[in-house]
Amino acid sequence: MSITIFITQPNGAEEELNANEEQTLLECVQGAGLDGFVGECGGNCACGTCHCYIDFAPQGTVLEATNEELQMLDFVASPREENSRLACQIRITSEMQGMRIKMPERQF
Numbered sequence: 001m002s003i004t005i006f007i008t009q010p011n012g013a014e015e016e017l018n019a020n021e022e023q024t025l026l027e028c029v030q031g032a033g034l035d036g037f038v039g040e041c042g043g044n045c046a047c048g049t050c051h052c053y054i055d056f057a058p059q060g061t062v063l064e065a066t067n068e069e070l071q072m073l074d075f076v077a078s079p080r081e082e083n084s085r086l087a088c089q090i091r092i093t094s095e096m097q098g099m100r101i102k103m104p105e106r107q108f
């Protein structure tokens with residue numbers, strides 16, 4: 001089942017992506033060829049270059065960040081906000097239909 005996710009780029013442009021369940025958000029965005037996530041550590045929660053802001057997600061669909069992710073969010077390049085997350089740590093589920101993600105200005 002394909003899940004539609006909306007990505008807003010730093011310049012305001014909005015992209016509509018089709019994600020597959022069990023992909024991570026990072027895999028989804030990189031697979032679509034969008035710039036914005038570097039993912040230097042390959043999705044291992046060790047670089048902070050897949051930082052994003054979750055502007056909307058259906059309630060209860062995004063699991064709480066682990067302590068490891070929260071610690072890594074201290075090192076992201078763009079301002080950390082309450083809705084900051086690491087895209088490599090978010091696994092897509094069918095309930096995330098219509099989720100809205102904003103890319104930060106920079107990842108370094």
Ligand code: FES
Binds near residue numbers: 041088089
């Ligand atoms: S890809 Fe490195 S922390 Fe997500």
